[in-house]
Structure formats: C-alpha cells, structure tokens
Amino acid sequence: MDTKAFIIQQMVNAIFLGSIYSLIALGYTMVYGIIELINFAHGELFTAGAFIGVIVLSFLQQIGWVDSHFVLSLFITFSMAMIYVAVLGVAVEHIAYKPLRKASRLSALLSALGMSIFLSNGMMLAQGVSDRAYPQVFGNAGIEIFGAIITYGQIFILLLAIVLMVGLQIFVHRTKLGKAMRATAQNKSMSRMLGINTDRTIRLTFMIGPALGAAAGVMVGLSYGAVRFDMGFIFMIKAFAAAILGGIGSIPGAMLGGMIIGFVEVSWTAFLPSEWKDVTTFTILILVLYLKPSGILGEDVAEARV
C-alpha cells in the first residue's frame, strides 16, 4: 500500500465515520435548537434504531428476502428502524420533556439523563448484555480506487447519509413545516401567536432527529459488525462534541462538526500515536469553545435566548 492509497483510504474512513457522527449530531442540534434542551437520551435512541435494524434484517435474512429482494430489504430495515425510533422519540418527549416545558432547564436536563438511563437499562433487559451480530449483507466486495478499497456497503451508506442530510436541509428550508420549525426555534411564543402549532412542531423535531440517529445506528451495525445496548455512549459523546463544535442549534454546523471530529480522529490515528486520538478530539473541542464559544457555525443568540 503506497502513500497515496493510504491517504485515500484514510480519507474514506474519515468521511464514513464523520457522516455517522453528523447524523447523530443532527438529532442533538435540532432538539436543542427548538427547545434548548440537550437530549441525553439521544444516544439510546440511536442504539434502539440499531437494534430494530438487526431484528428486522435478521428476520428478512431468515425468510430469504435479503437474497431475493436486496434493495427492498434494506429499505424495509432502514424505514422500520427510523419509524420505530421516531415514535419512540415522540414518546420520550411526551413523557419526559413535555410536562417540564415550563419548568427550569435543569429539571428537563435531569429528566433527560433519567430517560437515558431508563432506556439503556430497558434495552439491556430486553436485548441482553452481549453483542448482537449484524448480518453482513454487503459482504466484503468493493471497488478499488488508487489502491484504496471502498466496499459497496460503504458506498451505499455514504449515499444514504448524503440523501438524508440533503433531504433534511430541503425539508427545513423549502417546506411549510420546515418554516414552522425554524420559526419555533427563533421565538416560541411569537410563533404561537402567529398561529403555528408549536407543540406539533416540537413533536416533529423529536421525530426527525431520533429517526436520523436510528439510521446512523443501522449504518454502524452494518459496517462495524455488531451492536450492544451500551454502544450509544461513545457515539453520543463524540456526536455531542460534534454538535457543540459546529455550533449547537445549527443544522449545517452539526454536519460540519461531525465531519471535523471524524477527520481529526482518523488522521490522528493515521499519522500520530493512536492512543491519543480521543484526547485530541476533545482538546480541539475545548479550543474551539475557548476561541468561539458559540461553535463554528453557531449564531450568537445563546445569550438572547436565555
């Protein structure tokens, strides 16, 4: 493997990891943007998506659909995971956050932490403590570009991630519901006065954010091979860092932040001693917050909102 192939391969790894972080970070940033709450249960929603994915995909493999209707099986797997987690996200919002909407932000934060622990333990009891094998439906085949190998699975997942992110941008900026969402994020009472159903808008946010996380969960399982009830934690920490880095509340910021975290992590491992990779990621986060507290693309409205 020559240097060129090495660099290309590492870039592929970075883009891949980065897009997964981005998808999870979007869930944080959207929820924060609309109700100024860090949804700590997001990591668990991501894991739940991964579990629904493995359950559906294993079932489809058993009945032979993966072999006969490959694309359809993937579509069913992703949509089932996303729909389930969207419903779960709304349920979490309804149970844990809605009653506290007028309470102090600290209570909502504690409620979020409690929800996270509840979901994590629930999954442990329901799915067991050990790794669950993900059917490796894509196999190891792929294409070679300058000596770097990109598997078909990676290509598919990258394309899907791009479609989801572009779709989200279009939804937020080009549709009426997206407009309502942006308005609610800017000023909740004003938008209510102007006839926007803010409760519905918040519910919608709690559907889209977790659904994106669920898609990321299925992607992680498909590409890395296994899921476990506590796997959300590491991804949650990194994606949370990505959301803050990009500017929490900003959708392009979350995408950018995820990519940056992915790139930093991979390139540090690639060129420098690998044991320091996590330290660096968070050092960069601290530096950015020190130099620009609102994050890279964050608007300086945090003060005004409080």
Next chain:
Amino acid sequence: MKKILIGVFCLCLVCGFTALAAAETLKVGTLSPLTGPYAQDGTDIKQGVLTAVEVFGPVKGFDKVEVLPEDSACDGGKATMAANKLINSGANAVIGAYCSSATEPAQIPLMEAAIVQITPASTNERLTSKGYKYFFRMPPRDDVQAWSTVQFLEKKLKAKTLALLDDKQTYTAGLTENIKKFAAENDIVKVVAHEHIAPGDSDFTAVLTKLKKVNPDAIYMSVYQPEGSKMIIQARKLALESDFITNDAVFHPKFLEVGGDSANGVYLTFAKAPESDVRTKFEETYKKMWNVESIGSYAYYAYDAGMMLLGAIEKAGTADGDKLQETIRGNEWEGVTGLIEFDENGDRKLAHIVWVVENNEFVPYWDPLTGKDLK
C-alpha cells in the same frame, strides 16, 4: 442412673451443639462484569458458579449454599467496592474477577480479610507473583500465553514481522509487553508496529489501515472479544493480507457468531482441556440449565472453581481461609478443564495450544510445547 442421665444429657448437649453449628449458610461471592462491554463473559462466570452450586448439591456442614453475584464491571474501583461488599456480607470465598485490571485491586481487601479468591479468567502474571496465599488462578498465565504465541510465530508461521494492537488495559497491555520481550529474545520476529485502541470503540478502520500500510506478516490483536469480533470484520473489508493471531479472551463462541465468515483463518491461543465424561456432562447440564446453545469459555473455569471450592470446603470441614487454602493447595482436583493442581503461587500447570477458526469453528492447530501439528 444419675450418671447415665448425665451422660445422655451431655450427649444431647454435644449433638445439639453440632446441629446448631451446622445451621449455617455457606456464602460464595462472585465478581465478574455483569454490565458494560464484557458482560457476556461476566454472565458466563456467574452462571458457571451457579451451575457448580446446583450440581454439587448440599455441602456437608452447611445448611445451604448461597451465591452472591457482584458486578466488577472490568473496573478497578467498582471491583474493590464489590469485594468490600462481599466481605461485609460475610462471603466465605470469592470467585472472580474477569479483567486483570479488576482482579488486581480487588485482591487487596480480600487478602487482608483472609478470604480465598479464585479467579476463573484473569491471566496477568502479576496477580500470582505477590505472595498472596489465598489467591488461586484457574487459567494459564499470560507469560505462558505470550511464549506460546511467539513460538507459533517463529516456528510455525515463520513470520518475520509482527504488529501489535492492544487497548492498554492490564491484561491486554501485559500480553503485548510479554510478546515484545519473548520476540526480542530470539530476534527472529521483529515487532514493526505497536498500535492502541480504546476499550469500547467500534471503529477500527483508521488503525487497521495504518497496519495495512506497514503490511506485517502477522498482526497480534490483544483485545477482548467484543472489540476482536468487530476488528476482524473490518480487517477483512479492508483486505489486510497479514495473518491474525489473538488471545484467550477472544476465544468465545460470540467471536464466531459476530465474526461470521470473517473469523475464518484467525489463530487463537487457549488451553485445551482433555475430553472427559465430566466435561460432556457439564456441557449438557449447563446448556439445559441456562437454555443456551453454546458455552462461553470462562464458564468452564468458573464451574471448576466452584466445584473445587465446594469440594475443598467439605474436605476441610470449614470455610476458614487458612485451612481452606491449605486444602486447595494440598490436593488434586478433577475438573472439566483437566486435572487441577496448584503450585506455591496459586498457578496451575496448564499450557496453551494454538487454535484456528475453520468453517466457523475452533479447531486445534498446533502445540507450542511439542512443536507438532494437531490437525
């Protein structure tokens, strides 16, 4: 008449006394990770001990046997807390822990309390080199494991270059250090890279790509099973050409289940137990009792630890630490992992063999002691 009455009375007193003394519960504590990434092995250990208690039945001198399962979570702090909790709840002996990094700190309170501790899984050689007389270890040590691995690399694989990969925990880093040491002795295998991952990581593509560039003859994955399974899947996707060798912590049916086809061709070191009737019987009982299809590797050691402990307590007639450790040390015990016999450090004379994964099964491959193929 009076004398006879007094005699009967005394006899009654003595009998009553023994009956009272026997009205005792034997408490066996277990330490193993019941939560966190290594919960599978931790559960195997707990179930192994519970199976032993069930199979052994009543222990002479005790009314009943109670198992107190505690969570050590592969974490020194939690393990120490759990060990103290076991001491406070009056555990007579402790079986555990799993990760060497959890066993090491848990040793301190247990040894001070003079409680016999038997680890069914921790293999770092430091654990038995501290002169603790109440500490015993079921599996072979890591320096034996590292030696076997280096022998295999030199004599069988004829590898010239080796890359090491560990996650910097006591067990994994101890193994790679030992391998470095043994490899330097003969200087046939050169260690060309030494990389690290973080425990609990899922993405290893960056570090594997780095090793692909180095392209060593062999890569030694010094990790636990959850990371090992995901790592081998990613390594096959990146089409690494090196041979993969890994340790006894990866030797678990889950590795085959998660790794699938990718696991084929991986070499592992693990002690081979002779086929025996007790082993077959244990396998049947365990599978029925826990409703599982495959048995985790450390359930065997945990079961042996439990059976031996109960046997020794019955033989010694007491659960007192000093007498118990003498009894354990002074006798030979029949087990499902072979004959159990301890040296003065509390180690068994067990050796590793090299296994290979073929058609999604562990197959004995090569014996480092004799240098002979086992296939």
